[in-house]
Amino acid sequence: MKSEIIVYTISDSLGGTSRKLLSAVSVQYPDLDFNNSYRFPFVNKEDELLGILKDALNDKAIVISTLVNAELAETARNFSQRTGLQYLDLLNPFFDLIRARTGKKPIEEPGIVHRLDKEYFNKIAAIEFAVKYDDGKNPHGFLESDVVLLGVSRTSKTPLSMYLANKGYKVSNLPLIPEVPLPQLLAQVDKKKIIGLTCHPDNLSRIRTSRLDSLGLNHASKYTDLEKIYGELEYAKQVFAQYDAYVIDVTDKSIEETSYLVEDYLKNLE
Amino acid sequence: MKSEIIVYTISDSLGGTSRKLLSAVSVQYPDLDFNNSYRFPFVNKEDELLGILKDALNDKAIVISTLVNAELAETARNFSQRTGLQYLDLLNPFFDLIRARTGKKPIEEPGIVHRLDKEYFNKIAAIEFAVKYDDGKNPHGFLESDVVLLGVSRTSKTPLSMYLANKGYKVSNLPLIPEVPLPQLLAQVDKKKIIGLTCHPDNLSRIRTSRLDSLGLNHASKYTDLEKIYGELEYAKQVFAQYDAYVIDVTDKSIEETSYLVEDYLKNLE
Known part of the structure; x- marks a missing residue:
């Protein structure tokens, strides 16, 4: 039987980027089972986020986040540092590079959903x-x-x-x-x-x-x-x-x- | 006029994950111009990679990598540390979490291209x-x-x-x-x-x-x-x-x- 890895993807939008990364990563481990992974889109409240993070900890899950909201992202980061939850933030390292270069901050509006342009x-x-x-x-x-x-x-x-x-x-x-x-x-x-x-x-x-x-x-x-x-x-x-x-x-x-x-x-x- | 940010995406496969991330990030900066970004798929030789990284340095580009090959990823990491190139590896932090948990390593086969399953x-x-x-x-x-x-x-x-x-x-x-x-x-x-x-x-x-x-x-x-x-x-x-x-x-x-x-x-x- 394959060992199981549970991944939670958390986003304040749909979380498509995390899903894509998860798919790219999972093909690199043909003898690990990623099937019991969970997708949490449209997360926009702190208590909701903390509930998901606690569940992740119980499930021994890896958490991937594409939260654009800085406060929520910080909440998740602090929670993970405190509890040892395996947590990966995809957006903020990129935001940091852009801030280092231009001083500019993201607008923090959840992405794809309302981009009806x-x-x-x-x-x-x-x-x-x-x-x-x-x-x-x-x-x-x-x-x-x-x-x-x-x-x-x-x-x-x-x-x-x-x-x-x-x-x-x-x-x-x-x-x-x-x-x-x-x-x-x-x-x-x-x-x-x-x-x-x-x-x-x-x-x-x-x-x-x-x-x-x-x-x-x-x-x-x-x-x-x-x-x-x-x-x-x-x-x-x-x-x-x-x-x-x-x-x-x-x-x-x-x-x-x-x-x-x-x-x-x-x-x-x- | 918008300030310009140049992003290079480098992959030993198609680089779809990086492109998706770039798209999610760019909508967060409506007053930055990401249009002169470059996509480098199918990178599988060290000299080719080093050529791209040198160009990135000249272009003052941010580099996002989804190289699954550990040697190539290390080459890029070392180059960036030595030169100050802004470099973001999307896969390896995830690989590290999985290694910490299971001891398992990725098979390092470029992803999507040959996944005709x-x-x-x-x-x-x-x-x-x-x-x-x-x-x-x-x-x-x-x-x-x-x-x-x-x-x-x-x-x-x-x-x-x-x-x-x-x-x-x-x-x-x-x-x-x-x-x-x-x-x-x-x-x-x-x-x-x-x-x-x-x-x-x-x-x-x-x-x-x-x-x-x-x-x-x-x-x-x-x-x-x-x-x-x-x-x-x-x-x-x-x-x-x-x-x-x-x-x-x-x-x-x-x-x-x-x-x-x-x-x-x-x-x-x-």
């Missing part, structure tokens, strides 16, 4: 855009897109589109199918915005096979046939050349990694 | 599911969903679906339109999985107006008419009652906040 609404609009123009549903979206993703089936166009949309990019995507002519509108798209996704044929076959499994279909299909896949990828290569597409090989890459490569490419265009 | 593929499948069953496109998705979102137009069904999908939930959503009968399949859905989204009529009118603006349409429309909106919301209320839906008021809530409330509700069902 222009950037936020752009992101929401980008997500709706990506859903609307997924899978070549409407080629008119190509002209308004920041990036148009092309690729054969199962090269991660949809999840990549959603991931980039979540960063505010307007993304459309088009599946490449040798039997289906390309929409004429594609020729009007700025070629720099066109990105081709490719993948090693063996991986593609494996991914398609497990896709059919999950759909409860059998494998005796052209869809997973290697020769057919070679043909599709060859066709994709021609399309990429024709449109001068920037090509990314997604083999063994996570969506996050591919998304980073797309962003990096787009930033270097500017 | 079951959880990851579930998330990808959930994103594809949410796109496929967005906007009531196919009511058959309701039966396979972890959660079915109902709401009138502009109650953030689509972005919320994508956000929850990114956390691995299978989500479908259905727009409530008084003139359109509900799909019969909805009656077969486990009522506990049905969540109704509502919003204050004034906010809804404002959101719809800016929506029409962004589409270049004028406002003399039933769509933004308050009386019409009251009628729609009244109808939604009846549907929520009929299906025993758990109702969330999204007025002034960010998608992240609503998503947290949905997750919290689903977890308490278990």
Whole structure:
């Protein structure tokens, strides 16, 4: 059985930063179990905070805090020093560096929750855009897109589109199918915005096979046939050349990694 | 003009945790400009790291690191102590707490990039599911969903679906339109999985107006008419009652906040 580590994340907002750190840390300990960790968002009263810290002590938990309120953060720090609670403050060391340099203090307003600003609404609009123009549903979206993703089936166009949309990019995507002519509108798209996704044929076959499994279909299909896949990828290569597409090989890459490569490419265009 | 703070984020993986922290910190300083910050992912050689740290020193940058490699992290720490570089290590203090408690060391494998595990593929499948069953496109998705979102137009069904999908939930959503009968399949859905989204009529009118603006349409429309909106919301209320839906008021809530409330509700069902 795995040893258990209990982590409490405490925030006066949602605590997304702590959760992200916890996730990054937990993968470094495959033989420790972090599953009984607890999330405490919207903590904004001292007595509530002290109650959570006492529970943490009883649970022998590690506490990660992203409290922006200086008084609450100090309460937690004092409590931990007094009781020996394992306590990690993510924000204040950063605040201290900025104060040392500029003399400036944080505004201490809980973060994400009320940040319904222009950037936020752009992101929401980008997500709706990506859903609307997924899978070549409407080629008119190509002209308004920041990036148009092309690729054969199962090269991660949809999840990549959603991931980039979540960063505010307007993304459309088009599946490449040798039997289906390309929409004429594609020729009007700025070629720099066109990105081709490719993948090693063996991986593609494996991914398609497990896709059919999950759909409860059998494998005796052209869809997973290697020769057919070679043909599709060859066709994709021609399309990429024709449109001068920037090509990314997604083999063994996570969506996050591919998304980073797309962003990096787009930033270097500017 | 805003004072400028330059932040370098260094990681042997993608550096998503540092970026998230940087974003949480930067909103606390509305009059500081963090825009000239740099992201250095996939750093895995000492000379490369030292080059970046020297640049950081020249740029008077603050450096945030999520290096999992102990040698690289030590190199950075030593360099900073020697030169006075402002340096913040996010992972090692956490590693130290775990070592103090369990004696265990991290496996030091760069994180996210190669974590193409079951959880990851579930998330990808959930994103594809949410796109496929967005906007009531196919009511058959309701039966396979972890959660079915109902709401009138502009109650953030689509972005919320994508956000929850990114956390691995299978989500479908259905727009409530008084003139359109509900799909019969909805009656077969486990009522506990049905969540109704509502919003204050004034906010809804404002959101719809800016929506029409962004589409270049004028406002003399039933769509933004308050009386019409009251009628729609009244109808939604009846549907929520009929299906025993758990109702969330999204007025002034960010998608992240609503998503947290949905997750919290689903977890308490278990």
